[in-house]
Amino acid sequence: QINEAEAMVFSVPNYACQRRTTLENHNAVLTDALSLLAENAELEDEDGRGVAFRRAAAVLKALPKPVTSLTQLRGLPCLGEHSLRVIQDVLETGSSSEAESTKQSERFKALKVLTGIFGVGPKTAAWWIRHGINTLHQLRASGHTLNRAQQAGLEHYDGVNRPVTKAEADAIGEIVETAVTSVLPGAQVTLTGGFRRGKLTGHDVDFLITHPEEGREEGLMPKVVSWLESQGFLLYQKTTRNSYLESKDGPARPASNMDRFERCFSIFKLAEDERRETKQPETRTDGVTRLRASEDACGRQPALSQADEEPKPWRAVRVDLVVSPISQFAFALLGWTGSKLFERELRRWAGYEKTMSLSSHALYDNKQSRYLKATSEEEIFAHLGLEYVPPSERNA
Ligand code: DGT
Ligand code: MG
Missing domain, CATH: 1.10.150.20 (5' to 3' exonuclease, C-terminal subdomain)
Structure with a gap:
């Protein structure tokens, strides 16, 4: 038992976008319990309660050391009564009875x-x-x-619910890159979502596609999808069209966070050999990277979980593709890198602290009644009066 007087009292800023949250988490037992309760609230369609638990978990993820006593948390933001009760239970008994009974x-x-x-x-x-x-x-x-x-x-239930490894994400990245440059030379593909933040696994793979010349990206998605389909890479796809420029009020103040880019929700068919071999130049010349990639790609799951089933030479992977014009690229990149809570907090900060509206398309200054342009994420943070936080520290 640590003496309360000796225990460090933590201090963190209010908004997750003011904090640096790496993947190193000193309070995993606490944040797992709160995340489980957040997930349950979301599954019950109670988003407000879900966000409250997510915010509380995010505060604990940002702490430099394990919490040992409740008094260390005095004055911290976003810790409501309910979250504090959960934390107290974990500190006293080693687990959260509410999280455990929910799980069961x-x-x-x-x-x-x-x-x-x-x-x-x-x-x-x-x-x-x-x-x-x-x-x-x-x-x-x-x-x-x-x-x-x-x-x-x-x-494709089993495949879609099996974590995607970084090696698999890279293999899909190669396929998407080949598709995109085949139908529009010069177009660029960027890996976003959790993998851009340095996560080693994900529930899907997210890509952002653009072209350095404004307007050249128009109509790109159907061509990319056709190419992928013709090569047998897609088990499912649904493309939604960009409605941002077509909306009646023109590119006026974006009304919601709803994304209006050309977007494709898909399920990829990733062959075993593609998963094993990452054909990117840097991984081909770098023995260490390739070794790690191969280990990931042919790791535990396929052999074990499919042992008594018909062995498949491929797996299903959820992939999201988004096309953005270059003029909105920085906003799209920031908006699609996550984490979801980090994004939410950025928008909350923009609205409450700066009277601005941030979306994945633009940043609007309500006081000046004008859009603030940006060609990089750094510029957007600067417009918002925030210190720049790199992707690897947006794991709130
Ligand atoms: P994961 O895939 O579970 O490992 O984790 P993430 O962080 O990649 O989460 P994911 O794939 O659900 O979403 C990636 C980011 O993209 C997320 O931080 C927020 C953003 N995002 C997802 N769906 C939408 C959307 O419909 N509109 C906008 N603007 N952003 C979205
Ligand atoms: Mg993702």
């Missing part, structure tokens, strides 16, 4: 299984549960009509 509840398990189907959200899952459907087996047997996304989600 039939409802949580059912919601998690059903929303694990690509194309199924909390509302659909809750509706199914009300109609006695708690498992994939029951769903299949029920004869409920599924839309195209859900059908694909059910068919």
Whole structure:
């Protein structure tokens, strides 16, 4: 037991975008419990409660040392009564009884299984549960009509719910790069999402595509998708068109955070040999990187989980593609790198502290009634009066 008087009292700024949050987490037991409760709130379609738990977890992720006593947390932001109760329970007993009982509840398990189907959200899952459907087996047997996304989600359930490794993300990056430069030479592909923040695994792979000449990116997505489809890389895809420039009020103040880029939600078919071999020049010449990539790619899951099933020479991977004009690229890059909470906090900071509106397209200054241009993420942070935070420190 550490003497309370000796224990360090922590201090962190209010907004996650003012903090540097690396992947090194000294309070994983606490943040796992709070994240589980956040996930449960989101699965129950109670986003407000979800955000409160996410904010509390993010504060603990930013601490330089493990928390040993509640008094160290005095004065910290975003720690509500409920979160503090959870923290106290973990500090006193080693685990959170609320998180543990939630994890074991039939409802949580059912919601998690059903929303694990690509194309199924909390509302659909809750509706199914009300109609006695708690498992994939029951769903299949029920004869409920599924839309195209859900059908694909059910068919590729195991692949879509298996973590994607960095090696697999790089292999898909190569395929996307080949597709994009085949249909539009000079176009550029950037890996965004969690992998850009340095995560070693992810639930999907996110890419941002642009062209250095404004306007050349128009109509690019259907061509990329056709190319990928013709090569047999897509198990499912749905493309939504850019409506930002077409909206009636023109490129006026973006009304919501809703993304209006050309976007493709897809499920990729990634062959075993592609997963094993990363053909990027830098990995080919760098023995160490390639060795690590191969280890990741043929690691535990395939051999073990598919041992008693029909072995597949490929796996399914969720991939998101977004096309942005170069004039909005910096905003899109910032908006698609995450984490989700970091993004939310950036927008909250912009609105409450700066009277500005930030989206993945633009930054609007409500006081000056004008857009603030930026060609880099650094410029956007500067407009917002924030110290620049690199992607690897946006893991809030
Ligand atoms: P993951 O994939 O679970 O390992 O983790 P992330 O951080 O890659 O999360 P993901 O893939 O859900 O989203 C990546 C980032 O893209 C996320 O931080 C926020 C952003 N994002 C996702 N969906 C949308 C959207 O519909 N609109 C906008 N503007 N941004 C989005
Ligand atoms: Mg992602």
